[in-house]
Amino acid sequence: MTERHTVEVHQEGETFTLTAIVTEMRKREEACDRLLGGDRIGLEAHLQLLQEGEDKATSYFLSRLVGEPCWIIDAKFGPHGYPHFSHGFGARYLKLKGILPELGDLLDTLARKQDLAARIGRDIPLVLAGE
DSSP states (O other), rough: EEEEEEEEETTTTEEEEEEEEEEEEEEEEEEEEEESSSOOOEEEEEEEEEETTTSEEEEEEEEEETTOSSSSEEEOOTTTTTTEEETTTTTSSSSSOOHHHHHHHHHHHHHTTTTTTEEEEEEEEEEEETO
């Protein structure tokens, strides 16, 4: 799955355009130690973002666990592969960083189109399809 989307972002009175390339989105389950919050079940997405005038994308690995109202950045790599940070799927014991609401809306729409989520949206806790 590689889908290219144009996303308009409205921030501080300005509008700018991003090209979002979603290369993967899937349901993921990972068994984890209870000390680290227990099992992680949710959605995982790989998103590449290009700003106007850029020729190389910044790469984001994102997750949204069951019951969460938004997407969280698990890992971020710069256009030349520089690792800004990498926490692993669904890590919630570190400082959390979210994505722009417009990008979250795009991912929510794709999750619905792929029948991965029964309930998902801005500030709507994730319920996976078939749950």
